[in-house]
Amino acid sequence: MKIICIGSGNVATHLSLALKKKGHIFSQIYSRSEENAEILAKQLNCKWTSSIHDISNDADIYLFAVKDAALEELVAKLKPNNGICIHTAGSVPITIFEKYSKNYGVMYPLQTFSKEQLVDFKKIPFFIEANNSKNEDIIFTIATELSEKVQRLSSEKRKYLHLSAVFACNFTNHMYTIANNILEQQGLDFSVILPLIDETASKVHHLSPKEAQTGPAVRFDHNIIEKQIKLIDKETANIYLSISKNIYKTHQK
Amino acid sequence: MKIICIGSGNVATHLSLALKKKGHIFSQIYSRSEENAEILAKQLNCKWTSSIHDISNDADIYLFAVKDAALEELVAKLKPNNGICIHTAGSVPITIFEKYSKNYGVMYPLQTFSKEQLVDFKKIPFFIEANNSKNEDIIFTIATELSEKVQRLSSEKRKYLHLSAVFACNFTNHMYTIANNILEQQGLDFSVILPLIDETASKVHHLSPKEAQTGPAVRFDHNIIEKQIKLIDKETANIYLSISKNIYKTHQK
Numbered sequence: 264m265k266i267i268c269i270g271s272g273n274v275a276t277h278l279s280l281a282l283k284k285k286g287h288i289f290s291q292i293y294s295r296s297e298e299n300a301e302i303l304a305k306q307l308n309c310k311w312t313s314s315i316h317d318i319s320n321d322a323d324i325y326l327f328a329v330k331d332a333a334l335e336e337l338v339a340k341l342k343p344n345n346g347i348c349i350h351t352a353g354s355v356p357i358t359i360f361e362k363y364s365k366n367y368g369v370m371y372p373l374q375t376f377s378k379e380q381l382v383d384f385k386k387i388p389f390f391i392e393a394n395n396s397k398n399e400d401i402i403f404t405i406a407t408e409l410s411e412k413v414q415r416l417s418s419e420k421r422k423y424l425h426l427s428a429v430f431a432c433n434f435t436n437h438m439y440t441i442a443n444n445i446l447e448q449q450g451l452d453f454s455v456i457l458p459l460i461d462e463t464a465s466k467v468h469h470l471s472p473k474e475a476q477t478g479p480a481v482r483f484d485h486n487i488i489e490k491q492i493k494l495i496d497k498e499t500a501n502i503y504l505s506i507s508k509n510i511y512k513t514h515q516k
Numbered sequence: 517m518k519i520i521c522i523g524s525g526n527v528a529t530h531l532s533l534a535l536k537k538k539g540h541i542f543s544q545i546y547s548r549s550e551e552n553a554e555i556l557a558k559q560l561n562c563k564w565t566s567s568i569h570d571i572s573n574d575a576d577i578y579l580f581a582v583k584d585a586a587l588e589e590l591v592a593k594l595k596p597n598n599g600i601c602i603h604t605a606g607s608v609p610i611t612i613f614e615k616y617s618k619n620y621g622v623m624y625p626l627q628t629f630s631k632e633q634l635v636d637f638k639k640i641p642f643f644i645e646a647n648n649s650k651n652e653d654i655i656f657t658i659a660t661e662l663s664e665k666v667q668r669l670s671s672e673k674r675k676y677l678h679l680s681a682v683f684a685c686n687f688t689n690h691m692y693t694i695a696n697n698i699l700e701q702q703g704l705d706f707s708v709i710l711p712l713i714d715e716t717a718s719k720v721h722h723l724s725p726k727e728a729q730t731g732p733a734v735r736f737d738h739n740i741i742e743k744q745i746k747l748i749d750k751e752t753a754n755i756y757l758s759i760s761k762n763i764y765k766t767h768q769k
Binding site for chain 2: 332377429436442443445446453456463465468473475479490501506510513
């Protein structure tokens with residue numbers, strides 16, 4: 264497949280490099296940032312542009328890995344073409360393409376990507392969708408080259424999947440940030456808490472998260488909760504209390 | 517060392533079994549629950565009691581691994597003895613012993629324990645404290661038999677350490693619970709999100725949690741945030757918003 268990659272962020276970088284490894288050819292990279300476009304183009308051994316109007320109209324696949332907010336504007340500006348437009352976003356419905364393209368779909372990898380960290384796509388679940396079964400077959404084939412875990416999922420359900428990822432990844436990471444701030448203020452190194460973080464993630468491979476829940480909020484231990492909220496600023500204390508109340512409620516059921 | 521274990525929960529079980537492996541002798545187990553006391557006593561090959569007044573006064577170590585709220589009452593009821601009273605709680609100050617005992621201290625393992633899951637104590641950080649240097653040396657020696665990572669820490673700092681663990685473990689686990697609920701409602705299996713959970717934990721071994729942060733809250737993407745809070749109940753939406761605002765604030769700094 265001849266692919267044009269639109270975007271040069273973490274998802275664009277990891278996904279396009281993995282597809283190149285599988286023998287796909289990238290003919291062009293578009294990015295708003297000339298610098299990022301050039302870096303990724305070198306790795307993919309292809310041309311790059313920072314002007315949306317210079318995107319060629321002869322690709323088989325237009326792979327969009329850009330911010331949700333930028334997606335529709337970019338799709339709208341593509342020259343008429345016969346390629347399949349594919350986006351990689353959790354929360355954007357497939358219908359974003361319908362005004363602009365005949366062939367389109369979605370390929371959403373459920374993972375968090377950092378530029379610095381290598382990614383093994385094999386175990387990453389991919390959720391795909393397309394405007395017809397021919398395009399779905401093509402997207403399914405591409406996704407299964409990368410991952411052992413590909414499944415079809417509607418935009419409606421993908422929206423909820425992405426929301427669950429916001430809790431399990433983004434908000435979890437912020438719990439780490441708050442823990443880090445508390446430790447730093449006491450002159451303690453964040454590394455002391457890594458075994459606990461790892462075990463917390465590991466436990467839910469064997470137990471349901473509800474079964475794995477421990478801590479003072481399960482029985483809403485007033486004594487310790489009241490002491491602990493006095494140790495933190497008001498905003499963090501509000502987060503502490505709202506999560507604790509929700510834990511208690513969950514475990515009363 | 518001749519040890520009496522007071523408590524039969526997850527911490528008591530894992531810790532006493534690990535100490536037995538290192539050659540310590542358990543002479544007695546106390547637990548409110550006769551059933552649990554008997555189960556653990558069998559594993560430790562020792563006597564058990566569910567009556568606090570039957571705890572022998574000839575042990576070298578009285579190891580308390582009970583709920584915070586139960587601790588003082590139990591300590592107060594011990595017969596006069598020359599053993600070292602040691603508790604294992606994050607948020608309870610060492611001074612809880614001072615009215616009742618001449619020799620006392622703390623040995624706090626920073627980990628989450630489940631009965632079902634095996635624990636490798638070697639990599640678990642232990643935080644110790646004692647009322648004098650002789651007792652501190654004894655507790656240090658015991659802790660280093662189990663773990664490579666033993667350090668002294670005051671009650672004041674341990675209190676904050678425990679608070680950071682509430683965020684990094686208890687609250688993180690509740691983020692998994694909310695994710696699980698959202699997935700279940702859509703007929704999706706929780707296992708689809710495990711690679712994301714693992715990678716989120718793995719990333720903070722190499723990046724600071726602040727550097728690792730991704731998702732719509734970093735730039736407070738109104739469009740997606742407003743869509744997402746409409747998908748969840750009011751209480752969960754409040755948690756979503758308060759964490760998102762705090763993420764945004766953290767990343768504005």
